[in-house]
Structures are given as structure tokens and as C-alpha cells.
Amino acid sequence: MTRIGVVGGGQLARMMMPASIEIGFELCVFSESSDSSAKLATTHVGDYTDVNQLIEFAKDVDVLTFDHEHVSLVHLQRLRDGGLAVRPSPEALALTQNKITMRRRLAELDIPQPRWAVVERRSNSNEAVEIVGGFPCVAKKPVGGYDGKGVRVVNSLEDCKDWIREGEVLLEELVPFVRELSQLSARRPGGQWSPWAVVETRQDGGVCVEVIAGAADADGKVSESAYDIAERIAHGIDVVGVLAVELFETADGQVLVNELAMRPHNSGHVLTELSRTSQFEQHLRAVADVPLGATDFVAPFGVMANVFGEVSLEAQSLAWESFPQAKIHSYQKAPRSGRKAGHVVVIGADLDTVLGQAREARDIVQGSS
Amino acid sequence: MTRIGVVGGGQLARMMMPASIEIGFELCVFSESSDSSAKLATTHVGDYTDVNQLIEFAKDVDVLTFDHEHVSLVHLQRLRDGGLAVRPSPEALALTQNKITMRRRLAELDIPQPRWAVVERRSNSNEAVEIVGGFPCVAKKPVGGYDGKGVRVVNSLEDCKDWIREGEVLLEELVPFVRELSQLSARRPGGQWSPWAVVETRQDGGVCVEVIAGAADADGKVSESAYDIAERIAHGIDVVGVLAVELFETADGQVLVNELAMRPHNSGHVLTELSRTSQFEQHLRAVADVPLGATDFVAPFGVMANVFGEVSLEAQSLAWESFPQAKIHSYQKAPRSGRKAGHVVVIGADLDTVLGQAREARDIVQGSS
Numbered sequence: 001m002t003r004i005g006v007v008g009g010g011q012l013a014r015m016m017m018p019a020s021i022e023i024g025f026e027l028c029v030f031s032e033s034s035d036s037s038a039k040l041a042t043t044h045v046g047d048y049t050d051v052n053q054l055i056e057f058a059k060d061v062d063v064l065t066f067d068h069e070h071v072s073l074v075h076l077q078r079l080r081d082g083g084l085a086v087r088p089s090p091e092a093l094a095l096t097q098n099k100i101t102m103r104r105r106l107a108e109l110d111i112p113q114p115r116w117a118v119v120e121r122r123s124n125s126n127e128a129v130e131i132v133g134g135f136p137c138v139a140k141k142p143v144g145g146y147d148g149k150g151v152r153v154v155n156s157l158e159d160c161k162d163w164i165r166e167g168e169v170l171l172e173e174l175v176p177f178v179r180e181l182s183q184l185s186a187r188r189p190g191g192q193w194s195p196w197a198v199v200e201t202r203q204d205g206g207v208c209v210e211v212i213a214g215a216a217d218a219d220g221k222v223s224e225s226a227y228d229i230a231e232r233i234a235h236g237i238d239v240v241g242v243l244a245v246e247l248f249e250t251a252d253g254q255v256l257v258n259e260l261a262m263r264p265h266n267s268g269h270v271l272t273e274l275s276r277t278s279q280f281e282q283h284l285r286a287v288a289d290v291p292l293g294a295t296d297f298v299a300p301f302g303v304m305a306n307v308f309g310e311v312s313l314e315a316q317s318l319a320w321e322s323f324p325q326a327k328i329h330s331y332q333k334a335p336r337s338g339r340k341a342g343h344v345v346v347i348g349a350d351l352d353t354v355l356g357q358a359r360e361a362r363d364i365v366q367g368s369s
Numbered sequence: 370m371t372r373i374g375v376v377g378g379g380q381l382a383r384m385m386m387p388a389s390i391e392i393g394f395e396l397c398v399f400s401e402s403s404d405s406s407a408k409l410a411t412t413h414v415g416d417y418t419d420v421n422q423l424i425e426f427a428k429d430v431d432v433l434t435f436d437h438e439h440v441s442l443v444h445l446q447r448l449r450d451g452g453l454a455v456r457p458s459p460e461a462l463a464l465t466q467n468k469i470t471m472r473r474r475l476a477e478l479d480i481p482q483p484r485w486a487v488v489e490r491r492s493n494s495n496e497a498v499e500i501v502g503g504f505p506c507v508a509k510k511p512v513g514g515y516d517g518k519g520v521r522v523v524n525s526l527e528d529c530k531d532w533i534r535e536g537e538v539l540l541e542e543l544v545p546f547v548r549e550l551s552q553l554s555a556r557r558p559g560g561q562w563s564p565w566a567v568v569e570t571r572q573d574g575g576v577c578v579e580v581i582a583g584a585a586d587a588d589g590k591v592s593e594s595a596y597d598i599a600e601r602i603a604h605g606i607d608v609v610g611v612l613a614v615e616l617f618e619t620a621d622g623q624v625l626v627n628e629l630a631m632r633p634h635n636s637g638h639v640l641t642e643l644s645r646t647s648q649f650e651q652h653l654r655a656v657a658d659v660p661l662g663a664t665d666f667v668a669p670f671g672v673m674a675n676v677f678g679e680v681s682l683e684a685q686s687l688a689w690e691s692f693p694q695a696k697i698h699s700y701q702k703a704p705r706s707g708r709k710a711g712h713v714v715v716i717g718a719d720l721d722t723v724l725g726q727a728r729e730a731r732d733i734v735q736g737s738s
Contacts, residue, residue, distance in 0.1 A: 002682060018387030021409065024680065024699030024711070040390065040409060273645075276694055276716075290682065291689035293696075298667040298716070311393065313371060313659065320660035325645055327662075330393030342393070347645075347667070 002288045003028055005057060007048050008067025009036030011331035011340065012264050012280075015272070016067075017041050019281035025288060029067075030057045037331045038067070051075040058084050065241060065287045066263050069096040087189070087240040087287040088262045095237060096262055099170050100142045106257055109236040111229055113257045114138075114248070115173040121164055125157055132173040139163065140170040148206020175256060177248035182211070182267035183226040186242045186282040186292055187234045194282070194292040196275055198226040201246070201267045207306075212355065213270045214301035225255040233260070242283040244268060266306070266340070271295075273327050273345045274302035299347040301354045305362035310335035311342035319344070319364040326361040371657045372397055374426060376417050377436025378405030380700035380709065381633050381649075384641070386410050388650035394657060398436075399426045406700045407436070420444045427453050434610060434656045435632050438465040456558070456609040456656040457631045464606060465631055468539050469511045475626055478605040480598055482626045483507075483617070484542040490533055494526055497540050507541040508532065517575020544625060546617035551580070551636035552595040555611045555651040555661055556603045563651070563661040565644055567595040570615070570636045576675075581724065582639045583670035594624040602629070611652040613637060635675070635709070640664075642696050642714045643671035668716040670723045674731035679704035680711035688713070688733040695730040 002025050006013045009031025017040060020027040028043040029036070030053075036042060043060065046053040054075055058064055063085040064076075076090040095102040103116045117128035129135065139160040141150035153174060154160050163169045180203060185195035198217070202210040217223045230245045244265035246258040268279035277285075277293030285292055311330040319328055323346070330342040344365060346358040371394050375382045378400025386409060389396040397412040398405070399422075405411060412429065415422040423444055427433055432454040433445075445459040464471040472485045486497035498504065508529040510519035522543060523529050532538045549572060554564035567586070571579040586592045599614045613634035615627040637648035646654075646662030654661055680699040688697055692715070699711040713734060715727040 014390065017390050021383060021386050022696070022698050023685070024682065024701050276642075276696075285689075288682075290686040291693060293689065294694040296694075313393065313657075316392070317659040320654075320662065324660060325663040325665075327391070327645075329391050332393050 002026070002063065003061045004284055004288060005030065005061030005064045006038070006041075006067050007054070007057075007064065007071050009033070009038040009042055010067045011037045011333070013038035013041065013067040014331060015264065015269075015329075016280045016284060019278060019284055023281065023284065025284055027284075028057070028061050030054070035334075037333050051078060054079060055082070058082075063087055063287050063289075065283070066093075069093055069262065073097065085287075089238065089240065092237045092239045092262055096260055098142045099140050099145070099259075100168060102260055103170065105237065106233070109232060111233060111236075111257055112225075112255060114175050117171045118168050119157065119164060119171055120168045128171050129157070132171045136174050138172040138174055140172065141166075142168055142170050147208075148203075151206055175248045175258075176250060177256075178251050179249040180258070181222070181226055181247040181249055181255070182265065183230040183245045183247060184242060184265065184268045184271070184279055185230045185234060185245075186279070186286045187239050188286050188292060189240050189289050191235065192292055193231060193234050194295055195227055195230055196268070196271055196279075196295045197297065198223050198247075199267055199270065208266045209306055210358075211267050211270050211304040212301070212351070213274050213303070214297060214299075214351065221253055222249055222255055225253075229255060229257060233257075241286045242268065242279050269329070269343050270302040270304035270345055270347075274299060274347050297347075300349050301351045302345060302347040303351075303354050303358035305344045305358045306340055307342040307344065307362055307365050308339060309337055309341055309366065311365055315365045315367060319361040322364065323357050323361040326357060328361065328365060371395070371432065372430045373653060373657060374399065374430030374433045375407070375410075375436055376423070376426075376433065376440050378402070378407040378411055379436045380406045380702070382407035382410065382436040383700060384633065384638075384698075385649045385653060388647060388653055392650065392653065394653055396653075397426070397430050399423070404703075406702050420447060423448060424451070427451075432456055432656050432658075434652070435462075438462055438631065442466065454656075458607065458609065461606045461608045461631055465629055467511045468509050468514070468628075469537060471629055472539065474606065475602070478601060480602060480605075480626055481594075481624060483544050486540045487537050488526065488533060488540055489537045498526070501540045501542040505543050507543055509539040509541065510535075511537055511539050516577075517572075520575055544617040544627075545619060546625075547620050548618040549627070550591070550595055550616040550618055550624070551634065552599040552614045552616060553611060553634065553637045553640070553648055554599045554603060554614075555648070555655045556608050557655050557661060558609050558658050560604065561661055562600060562603050563664055564596055564599055565637070565640055565648075565664045566666065567592050567616075568636055568639065577635045578675055579727075580636050580639050580673040581670070581720070582643050582672070583666060583668075583720065590622055591618055591624060594622075598624060598626060602626075610655045611637065611648050638698070638712050639671040639673035639714055639716075643668060643716050666716075669718050670720045671714060671716040672720075672724050672727035674713045674727045675709055676711040676713065676731055676734050677708060678706055678710055678735065680734055684734045684736060688730040691733065692726050692730040695726060697730065697734055 014037040027041040031042040044057040073090040117131040187193045199213040200215040244261040264279040272278040348354040383406040396410040398410045400411040413426040442459040486500040568582040569584045613630040633648045641647040717723040
């Protein structure tokens with residue numbers, strides 16, 4: 001049996017549990033609290049910033065992976081030096097912890113990305129602004145942002161002077177995208193790499209609200225570009241596990257990298273019902289270094305709609321009354337406004353139907369219909 | 370949150386866990402040992418024949434259901450009298466605990482079944498043998514049989530005189546069946562009932578080895594009969610949860626009831642990948658009294674092949690190398706010859722292909738290829 005340790009007890013760790021139960025992996029979760037979303041698989045409750053607790057946890061596992069990207073790289077290097085398989089590696093994870101590190105590395109790999117530059121207090125900021133095409137542009141804190149936090153559209157450097165006062169700030173051109181996409185794939189240590197078909201993501205205020213899989217790509221060129229980019233990044237940074245590459249698609253068919261994640265990702269939740277192999281199963285198989293599963297879809301289309309705030313069984317039941325085909329996932333998190341609390345997936349042969357059903361079911365679960 | 374208590378820590382309880390995690394039910398398992406197949410969800414380890422332990426366990430759950438049908442009906446009645454929802458009910462479960470009780474009740478409901486009679490030491494056994502059409506016929510111990518145990522084809526009553534010495538024995542005609550089928554469905558307390566398409570089961574020595582879903586039924590009459598029988602039984606005995614009706618199909622298109630189970634059943638494992646709603650999810654939804662899920666298939670065909678003895682990750686990996694489309698489930702049970710240790714499912718558009726892949730993958734996992 002392979003004991004897979006997961007740092008972080010959020011919904012991603014929770015959703016690794018079904019696949020681990022089916023295959024027969026033993027999942028061991030390091031949670032922040034005893035009432036985490038992944039409490040059933042939790043073997044250690046504590047503070048993941050404490051290296052001694054990480055070392056203690058790691059004693060009982062064969063491989064270490066992650067529900068989030070916030071674990072100290074220095075601590076992970078120390079665990080690896082002690083002989084533990086850390087997947088993805090600290091070197092790969094570095095790209096998810098610092099957006100400037102990511103931009104530099106993607107540039108080295110000659111991956112298409114938005115024009116970017118770094119500003120700091122003493123730098124020539126005019127030059128940086130010129131590189132990204134002037135204002136408005138996007139300013140990003142290099143560390144710690146998520147779900148729209150740490151990202152601003154700015155019309156002058158005044159708009160992010162508070163961040164510049166703290167350190168380096170990443171400027172990026174404001175890409176006039178027509179769609180946002182996510183290319184999910186997984187890679188094993190030896191290099192086996194397997195992608196899913198690219199999906200479309202729709203955001204509201206920087207937060208993913210819907211994902212559409214199977215969406216039209218008339219000539220297949222966008223899919224091909226997305227696939228090529230993900231494959232080059234995966235091998236280029238030697239990632240192990242699921243890699244989510246968030247992309248901008250422009251009106252002229254360019255595909256540019258927006259963000260990276262090296263774990264199962266919100267944009268891949270639709271794959272649990274739509275693909276033969278879910279992203280959670282594939283991540284576990286990749287980090288355990290066993291052959292990857294088939295990634296073809298069992299239906300032409302799938303839609304995932306996030307539920308924010310709370311998912312109650314009463315609301316699930318109401319939605320199921322009208323939509324027995326809807327899968328309604330609950331993360332069993334304490335209710336909090338704006339918090340991702342669950343999601344709805346519907347798959348089927350007609351996109352308009354599937355999209356309508358997923359949205360209506362989501363609205364019922366959210367109590368907004 | 371609904372806390373669903375399951376008596377029995379076998380693979381059926383184990384396979385309820387993924388669905389409970391996705392929906393957000395809390396599963397509490399009463400296991401025979403701390404190392405059971407369902408140990409992750411185990412909240413009580415003990416002896417389910419001890420009513421005081423059952424009462425203690427039941428304090429923490431909203432509804433009680435089962436991984437097996439061996440719990441004392443008297444104990445269950447006592448729990449129900451104490452206010453606990455017991456689903457299915459002791460009255461329904463009675464039919465699964467005693468095959469003579471089942472035959473009598475199905476006769477009252479006018480359900481087509483093999484000719485049957487009861488023999489005991491002091492009865493007129495010639496009359497009973499005549500009713501079932503003479504020898505050879507089938508003799509069954511009314512209580513405790515499973516997987517071919519407690520069932521014999523007999524050529525005279527001498528062949529089962531050891532059982533007759535112990536008490537009543539059920540005689541049944543030896544049905545000249547062309548196929549064995551299983552009609553799975555689920556029912557809620559209020560009467561909502563939802564079937565899956567009937568599946569074909571193939572046995573070896575009384576043990577299920579393969580299940581074929583989507584199998585041809587040229588004019589639909591067999592499916593219709595199976596559906597009608599299951600619906601009448603479900604409502605007739607007021608079952609709650611999954612009901613598996615095992616059937617004989619004869620050359621002239623008759624469909625006769627062989628056995629009943631009132632829980633997820635080996636013949637329904639293929640539905641986890643093939644149906645929008647697995648039998649495990651549906652069972653939990655039914656006993657929790659929330660709306661049932663859609664039961665249509667996501668592919669034309671599905672094949673499930675049982676793995677006996679042991680499932681190792683090494684063998685799974687070997688099978689995945691050749692068959693990335695195969696789902697290989699491990700129950701994490703201690704290896705034992707002949708014991709169901711896991712199963713393989715493949716779904717797809719061509720039955721011969723799917724059947725071949727499932728069998729080859731199974732052979733690899735079992736180390737017999």
C-alpha cells in the first residue's frame with residue numbers, strides 16, 4: 001500500500017479521498033484543524049509552517065503532496081534531503097509561490113505569456129510600464145494572492161504604491177482576452193504525461209464561477225496551443241502530479257499563460273463526472289508513480305458551477321427534485337459568505353441544456369432562485 | 370448533516386464512502402474489526418449480535434442501514450421502537466434472512482418465481498418433490514447461505530438429508546435458464562422508486578464473476594418484465610434503499626425471481642462508472658430520504674469483473690499499463706484465496722471490446738495472465 005501524505009485539509013484534499021478509497025491508496029492529511037473539510041482522512045492536526053510537525057507527519061507517509069501551495073520550500077527541501085519523495089518538487093512549486101519567479105522561468109522556456117515587468121521602489125518604473133504597453137495594466141503582488149486577491153487593474157503606479165512600498169510588484173499587460181481557458185494535465189516522475197481536453201473558465205471578480213468543458217474550438221488550433229504549452233511547461237519544470245495552466249485566449253487566436261497551479265484545481269472539478277479519470281485520481285496516481293488513467297470524456301459537454309457561502313442538504317434536495325441529473329458536491333465547510341462551499345456538475349450532449357441545468361441547480365442550492 | 374450508520378464494515382460499506390464524501394453525508398460504520406475494509410469511516414468496532422452495542426452505536430446516527438443482512442430482526446425492531454429510522458425495515462429484511470419467508474411473500478405478491486416447496490423431517494416430501502418437478506432440483510438452506518454456500522443441486526433427498534435433519538429445507542425447480550439477470554433499483558420511504566436498466570450476471574460455482582450492463586434485449590420484453598417485478602416487490606414489501614432482484618431468464622422469455630438483496634449488490638458495481646448515479650450514492654440518498662439521482666448510462670455498455678484473492682498496487686499498475694481505461698477497485702482486505710478482493714470496470718461503445726478489456730485487465734490483476 002502507498003501512503004500518500006497531503007499537506008492541507010481543504011476541499012481538494014477532501015476530494016482526493018474518493019479516488020484513494022477506490023484504488024486502495026491510504027491518504028494521510030495534515031490539517032489545520034480537527035474539523036477540516038478533509039477531517040475523515042486527517043492523521044495530523046497542526047501548523048504546517050512548523051518544520052518539526054512536518055517531519056513528524058512525513059514519518060508515516062511514502063510520498064508528500066499538497067492541497068495548497070503555501071508550504072515553505074526550505075522545509076520541503078529538508079524533507080526531501082531526508083529521503084522523502086516530495087511531489088511536486090520544491091523547485092516546481094517555487095513557480096506557484098512567486099509570480100515573478102514563474103514569469104522568469106516561463107520566459108526561459110519560451111512559453112507565450114503576457115508582456116510583463118517588475119517594479120520596485122528604486123527601479124526605473126517608466127521602462128517597466130512601457131514594456132507592458134502602458135496603462136491600464138495589471139499589477140500583482142508576487143506572493144500570496146488568490147481568487148482575485150493581490151491583483152489590481154491599475155491606471156497609474158499610484159494605484160499600487162502601497163504594494164511597491166512593500167517590495168517587488170509584477171506588472172502585466174492587460175490582455176484583451178476573448179475567453180479564459182484552463183489546460184489540465186498530469187505527469188509522472190518518469191515523464192509520462194497525460195492531458196485532458198482544454199476547458200473554458202468564467203470568472204466573476206477574479207473568482208472562478210463556472211467551467212465549461214467540451215466548448216467549441218472550431219479549427220482545433222487553440223486546443224493544440226494549450227496542449228503544447230502545458231506539455232512544455234510540465235516537462236520543462238519537471239512537475240509531478242496535476243498541472244493546471246490558466247490561459248488567456250485572444251481574438252487573434254493567441255494563447256497566453258496567466259497562472260499555474262500544481263495540484264487539482266477548481267477548473268478541473270468537472271472532470272470527476274466528465275472524464276474517465278478525475279483530476280484527483282490522476283494526481284494520486286501521478287504522485288504515487290503508477291500509470292495514468294484514460295482522460296477521454298464520457299459525454300460531449302460538462303458544466304461545473306461553484307456554490308458560494310453554504311451547501312445544506314435541504315438545498316441539495318430541492319435542487320435534486322428538479323435536476324436528478326445534477327451532481328451536487330458539498331465540502332462540509334463552515335458557512336461563510338463568498339466562500340466556495342461546493343459545486344454542481346451536469347454532463348450531457350447539448351451544451352445549452354447542460355449549462356442551463358447546472359446554473360439553475362446552482363441557483364437553487366445557493367438559495368438565489 | 371445526516372449521519373448515516375452502517376452495520377458491517379465490508380466492501381459495500383467501504384464503497385458507500387466516496388458517495389457520502391461527495392454529497393456531504395456523515396457515514397458511521399459499525400465494523401467487526403478495527404482493520405475492516407471500511408475502517409476509515411468506522412466509529413464503532415464490536416459485535417453486531419450484541420444489542421447493547423447496537424444501541425450504543427445507534428445513539429450517534431440519524432438513520433441505520435446495512436452492509437449485510439445478518440443483523441437480528443428482533444434487535445432492529447427494538448432500535449426502531451426506540452425511535453430510530455431503520456432502513457430497510459426489519460419486515461423487509463426478513464425476506465433476505467430466510468429464503469422460505471421470501472418465497473411465501475413473493476407468492477402472496479403474485480411475483481413469478483421458480484416452483485418451490487418446503488421439506489422437513491416429518492413432512493410429505495414426495496408431494497414437495499412433485500411440486501418442484503422432480504429431480505434434479507435445487508435444495509437451499511433457508512438461512513445463512515451466500516455465494517453458492519447453502520445451495521445444492523440434488524438428485525434425491527438423500528443429497529440434503531444433513532440439512533433436513535437440522536430443520537426446514539427449501540426445494541426449488543431447477544430452472545433451465547438461458548441467462549441470469551439482476552434488476553437493481555432504489556426506493557425512498559415515501560415511495561419514489563428508480564430502477565437502472567437490468568444487467569446480466571455470470572456466475573461460476575454460484576459466485577458472481579462478471580456483470581454485463583447494456584446487454585441486448587431484442588424486443589425489450591425481458592427488461593420490461595424485470596422492471597415490473599422489481600417495482601412490485603419494492604412497493605409490496607415497502608423496501609427503502611437499494612433492492613437487487615436476481616432473476617432467471619428462460620428460453621421462452623420468462624423472468625423468475627431467484628434471490629433478493631436489500632443493499633448495494635455485487636451486480637451493481639458496474640453502475641459506479643456506467644450510471645450517472647452509483648448504487649452506493651442512490652442507497653444513501655434513499656435511506657436519507659432525499660430525492661433519487663438519474664440512472665441513465667453514460668456509455669452503451671459496461672462490464673464488471675470480480676478479482677478474487679488479492680489486489681496489489683503492483684498488479685493494478687501492470688493492468689493500467691495495458692488498460693488505462695480500466696477502473697480497478699481494491700477493497701483493501703487481507704488476501705485470502707477465493708475472497709472477493711476488488712473488481713475491474715470498463716465502459717464503452719462496443720461490447721466485445723469492453724468485455725475483452727475487462728477480462729484481460731482482471732486476469733492481469735489476478736496474476737492469472
